[in-house]
């Protein structure tokens with residue numbers, strides 16, 4: 001990728017020690033060599049340790065890393081008042097560029113759906129209070145996701161639908177509510193026809209790319225633990241679906257990420 005001058009931003013990766021016990025150093029170095037100049041590191045888990053780790057990493061590497069902290073829908077039942085207070089204090093850190101990932105996951109249903117909806121609403125309120133965008137995780141919960149984004153006023157802060165895996169109708173609803181669409185390795189899968197359609201349709205100023213590392217490695221690396229360097233394969237596929245060069249896609253998506261997260265990423 002050394003010929004590419006525009007650099008990519010991985011808008012969604014998990015790098016906490018639970019996934020990369022050796023630390024993020026080599027992973028970041030490989031990403032850098034592949035042309036990745038910025039990272040939004042997501043810190044979510046059963047407790048706030050991953051959130052603290054994400055903020056610590058962004059503090060250590062402020063030029064190229066921003067953090068997002070939240071409560072994943074899988075862990076929605078963990079949101080007590082005390083945890084929300086602690087999360088609020090963490091989310092105020094200027095290195096935290098977004099509240100997330102938050103949302104609804106009716107595929108796994110690891111937390112009861114009513115609790116997921118309640119936690120999602122409370123964290124949208126937190127983002128509004130802090131004037132930070134949100135990173136939304138949604139799976140098999142299209143209608144409730146759009147309904148909550150609308151009823152809770154998420155438009156005021158905007159954000160991104162991460163790891164886009166839904167259909168065109170949902171994409172249109174999300175874009176209308178002020179949300180960007182972030183494409184992961186799923187867009188490289190042959191079977192993901194509706195995602196291909198959305199990647200071709202989406203207004204260019206609303207398109208982002210991500211790895212969701214360590215999950216969902218793109219073709220041709222599918223099945224391996226995913227890491228941010230692999231984003232190049234995802235970006236290539238999105239560019240191809242849009243009839244653009246990789247260079248032009250990198251320039252556009254990096255500009256979008258910098259606008260959305262209101263910061264510049266330097267390599």
Ligand SMILES: [Zn+2]
Nearest residue numbers: 101137162163
């Ligand atoms: Zn997710």
Ligand SMILES: [Zn+2]
Nearest residue numbers: 014042101212
């Ligand atoms: Zn994630």
